[in-house]
Amino acid sequence: MLELFPLLLTLSLALLLRRTLIALGAGVLCGALILNDFAPVDSVSYLGRGIQGLFYQDGAWQSWHLNVLAAMLLLGIMTSLLGRSGAVAEFGVWLSRRIRDGRQARLGVVGLGFLVFIDGIFSCLAVGSVGRPLAQHYGISANRLAYMVDTTASPLCSLVPVASWGPYVMALLAGIAFLPVSPLEAFIGIAAVNFYAIGALLLVLLGSWLNWGWSGEPEPTIDTAADDLANASPWPLFLPLAALLVSSVAFTFYSGSRLAGEPGLGAMLTAADIGAAMRDASALAVLVAMVGSLWRGRGSLLGADLLVGLKSMALAVGILLLTWMIGQLIKDLGAGARIANLAREWLSADYMLAGIFGLCAVMAFATGTSWGTFAIMIPLCAEVAHSLQPELLLPALAAVMAGSVFGDHCSPISDTSILSATASGAEVQGHVTSQLPFALMAAIAALLAFQALNLGLAAAAALGLMSLVAAALLWLWQLRQKAAVIKGGSD
Structure with missing residues (x-):
């Protein structure tokens, strides 16, 4: 049963501390010690090889891991740019001027939630801030x-x-x-x-x-609705999201058609380089969002916006790295x-x-x-x-x-x-x-x-x-x- 102890420790700490990163880190450390007969030097060496193997192994870069991490960081940057540049607020003003009754207000809030699909936290902040004036105007409770x-x-x-x-x-x-x-x-x-x-x-x-x-x-x-944006437009928010969605599909099918050895949708999806497609689509969407920020005169704040976006994904990246490591430990143990x-x-x-x-x-x-x-x-x-x-x-x-x-x-x-x-x-x-x-x-x-x-x-x-x-x-x-x-x- 000793081989299960790292997993039990991870689960217990996750439930008790409610800190997934700490729980996974403790599980990885415990598993490394068990696997190496509690020899500290060997355990540290094992962890070092494991970390290196996430990115470079057997003479080749691990493109899937690298592309996934790049896509996550880029999506964090995009979320920051859209929120901090005012694109979300402008969309809210544009939307509120086209709502005529309570049903449209409710469906407008839900529809915006469907539109802002890139991240759960960003969706909460964006849709909540846009929906509040609509809710007050059309009698929707704060809890609803x-x-x-x-x-x-x-x-x-x-x-x-x-x-x-x-x-x-x-x-x-x-x-x-x-x-x-x-x-x-x-x-x-x-x-x-x-x-x-x-x-x-x-x-x-x-x-x-x-x-x-x-x-x-x-x-x-x-x-x-607020009247401070006389020419409010949906495009600063819509264009980056559309670029992300359309280009991700296009890049996926392009790589699939290039790499597939046989015709057919299934073969294309199987052969497609999904990680690269997500990375490239996210990069394109970030570029579109950056152009929007520059257009709105936020050039001097662009660096701060990018840094906030990177920081927003730091915890998720840490959890993902430890998850990959504990997955390898499960196999080794x-x-x-x-x-x-x-x-x-x-x-x-x-x-x-x-x-x-x-x-x-x-x-x-x-x-x-x-x-x-x-x-x-x-x-x-x-x-x-x-x-x-x-x-x-x-x-x-x-x-x-x-x-x-x-x-x-x-x-x-x-x-x-x-x-x-x-x-x-x-x-x-x-x-x-x-x-x-x-x-x-x-x-x-x-x-x-x-x-x-x-x-x-x-x-x-x-x-x-x-x-x-x-x-x-x-x-x-x-x-x-x-x-x-x-x-x-x-x-």
Whole structure:
């Protein structure tokens, strides 16, 4: 059991300290000591070789690792440029002048969340700041605004391969030796059955369109949108995002068509250099954002904007590097085989997906981080799924992501929970409490869908089941809200 101690230490510290970086670092150090019979010099030498191997190994640069890190840093820079240059604020003014009623205001906030897909934290800050004047003008409570902001942040980012989450998750997937497809194909396959994220987005769209689920909304005010930007335009925000999305697809297919040995979409995606495509697309988007900043007269502040963007990704880069190292340690210690044997003994294959979803939800809720949960649980649950039901490997990884996003979505110590509440003008506790029923609706629907998928239901049918259950739960919640209003009025 000694080979499992580094993983148990990592999990325990992550739950107790709620500091993923420290937990992973302790796990890596402990694993190195165990692997080298607690010889300090040999352990340090092993760690040095491991760090070097992340970037240069067997006479060749590790292009995947380097490209992923470059893409993450570039996306951090782009986020900083768009936020600090005023592009987000200008888009908010432009949008507010085209809104005519409460439904359009609600859908406008949700739509902006879909547009600002590059990063969860950036989405919370951008959509919250843009949505606040709309919410005040059209009678949307601060808690409801925070719910819309939070729900279109992490859940959406977990589905988009060109968001900042994409390179991070695909880097974790690339470390799974028995992954049957490329990391990009795996990410797309996982997103297709990430039932919690899809369900949460479905509920926020349905609730915004029908005005369901909320009662006691404030009266609309006579405040109008800020008029300090007479010629407000959407292009400073839209152009960099469009450049990122379009060029990432173009670069992917270009490299795939050049490297594929046979025709066909699948062959192109498999052969494509995804890391280079993400790096180049992110670089192009940053260039577009930089031109926008220069156009707005921020040339003297450009260096500071770039530095802020780099700093914003420092923690994620550190976690990713340690995750790669602990993944190698799992292989060297033989911990993966041990976990697989334990899973065969203790975990029923019939409830594997639901069990993974629940476990990851608890961990993410306790730690307040979905990324940290990904880093620890994706390699572990991949081993479990490969041992119990290899054909459900991608759904198992989807259960990891879905459970992690659910737990993070509900956690009062999650950065996105705190930032979405702050940006929306809500109290954190009030936001978390008022959002919980909707998160639970999506979670219940997702749990049933994962269990149905585990028992052999087709993915499309499981997705339909999830959608029906989520919509039905929202309808029942709306009936409850109406009954409470009627009862309150009669009293």
